[in-house]
Amino acid sequence: MTIKTDRNTSDFLIVGAGIAGCLLAWRLQKAGKSVVLLSNSKAPSASAVAAGVINPVTGRWAVKSWRIDDLLPEAERLYRSLEEELNIDVYHPMPLRRFCKNKEDQKRIGRRLRNLRYADVLGDFHLAGDCPEKIKDSYGSFDILRAAYVDLPKLLEVMRARFRFVDTQFDHADLRRIGDCWEYKEFKAAKVVFSEGAAMHGNPWFTLLKSALTPIKGETLSFECPELKLPHSIYHHGKWLLAYGDNRFRIGATYSQDFDGADPSKSATNELLEGVRAFVGTELLLQKEKQLAGIRPSTFDARPLLGAHPTEAGLYLFNGLGSKGASVAPLMSRHFTKYLLSGAQLDPEVDIKRFLNP
Structure with a gap:
């Protein structure tokens, strides 16, 4: 389902404009989808203050980070591509x-x-x-x-300028389903993706996952x-x-x-x-x-939270990247985009079903 009638109507409404929300919005736009990105720039944000360190070997036991062999090539490819297209210098090996x-x-x-x-x-x-x-x-x-x-703050600032970005505090109580669409104040979208970071803890639409984060x-x-x-x-x-x-x-x-x-x-x-x-x-x-x-x-399992709401069609979660967002977000945003657009199966390690159906 594709909706295109005015600038406040889109295929996707993404709540949250940190590294998760911005990279997902980027990939969806590249796939020809219209996106509106909502976020409060004054709210506490991990991405806004993160150093963006990518470290392949971590922890007391000096082990390879989760999925790092897959994460590193995709991170380098995407960040280099963004540097070229946005004419910025943000990725520093x-x-x-x-x-x-x-x-x-x-x-x-x-x-x-x-x-x-x-x-x-x-x-x-x-x-x-x-x-x-x-x-x-x-x-x-x-x-x-x-x-x-x-350099995540610099990258996100430039990326947001490429989107229909609305700097506002999202009020979950104003989100409602009208027919086949979701409406939030003056905005309408076929699908809503929550990429709110730690603010998900107060999201009434995903209370079933509150204990997971x-x-x-x-x-x-x-x-x-x-x-x-x-x-x-x-x-x-x-x-x-x-x-x-x-x-x-x-x-x-x-x-x-x-x-x-x-x-x-x-x-x-x-x-x-x-x-x-x-x-x-x-x-x-x-x-x-x-x-x-x-x-x-x-x-608690140090894995992202990706997936669809179990009962509310059109609501999704792309969250939980944690302290390794700079390395995890590129591959996970690609993975989730394929899921949203073509129905590709989610990796069980990151699918929210692991908490909903233990």
Whole structure:
């Protein structure tokens, strides 16, 4: 069903304009569908403050991220394509150097380096002390290949200008079904996709999934430090540190399930400053500090939430990308577009049916 009568009538109404909503809207428009994108730019948004770090090897056990062998090629392809078409520079591949915290880390990474499955994402191991000046290095470090960061705020700002984007606070109570269409105030669409991030927790249309998603507050700290002279790269020493190469840095991120409000917190400030100290083992004079906070959607199985409402035809969910949105969104948006337009089967690992039909 295709609806095209005026600029407020569309094939798809997408609620949420973070990385999930924008990449889905992009793909739908490329497929010839009309899209209206609704989002409140002043509301707390994980994408708006995210550093966009893509890290193929994560966690205490230094394992490959979920589906990373499929996610990385699609992420690079889509971001490069967007850069060319939008004439912007937002995708920055670069090495990531992770520091071992103890002897167990050393043993663990030794096993990974001998595992052929990790040959494409792990590089050299560096002995203790073989590191950039000032970084605390007692147990050595190793290179993670195919890492990158995506300038998400810049990308989303440019992408939104390409859509019928309406900056507004969405009120779920005003959404109603009229015949074969869904109406929201002056807007009408055949299908509505919710990509609200953590705001899904208050979505009355998907209360059955409320327990599947937990809002998590994450905060980062940007600063300048002329005495911390690090090459343009990403470092990991308990937290990640993004060195832009011109005395500018960003460290993150905190993880808080119990929080009051979306504003930056003093407790996170202390945690992030302690993170800087963990990198260098001493106090540094930080200048022009700027702390950012966002609330991201986290699922207990760390998998996205994709699928159709079980009883309300035309309502869909594309959410739950969590802290790995920069790497997950490109492939998942392609996967979901095929589902929406041609009825392709959803991967059971991301289908919301895993929570609706346990």
